[in-house]
Amino acid sequence: METDFESKPLERQLFTWKSWNGDSDLMTFYDCRVVKDFDIFSVGDEIKLIQMDYEHSIMQIFIDAGKVSRGECLEYEMHLTLKKTFAAKELEEEE
Numbered sequence: 426m427e428t429d430f431e432s433k434p435l436e437r438q439l440f441t442w443k444s445w446n447g448d449s450d451l452m453t454f455y456d457c458r459v460v461k462d463f464d465i466f467s468v469g470d471e472i473k474l475i476q477m478d479y480e481h482s483i484m485q486i487f488i489d490a491g492k493v494s495r496g497e498c499l500e501y502e503m504h505l506t507l508k509k510t511f512a513a514k515e516l517e518e519e520e
Contacts, residue, residue, distance in 0.1 A: 435503065436477055439463060450480040464501070477503075 436442075436454065443456035457472040466472070466486075474487040482503040 436475070440472065440475060442475070447477075450478070452477045452479070464499070 440457040442454035459470040476485040
């Protein structure tokens, strides 16, 4: 399956943020801005808080107003998509 996503971590493909905290399993991003259209969000939309739960493959989006009611959370399952960037034969030729 081909995508137009760049080779960046998942969160950088979807949004920027002003601050964050967390560890390798659960990251919380604050004052986010969408950089790629997805679901109900458009480039430039502001999102108050996004949690990326990598252990359970869940992204939760909390916003204050506009697209959903104040305090509501939108939850997304994250699924892995693989895109081969070179063939094994090309790798053998490099060695």
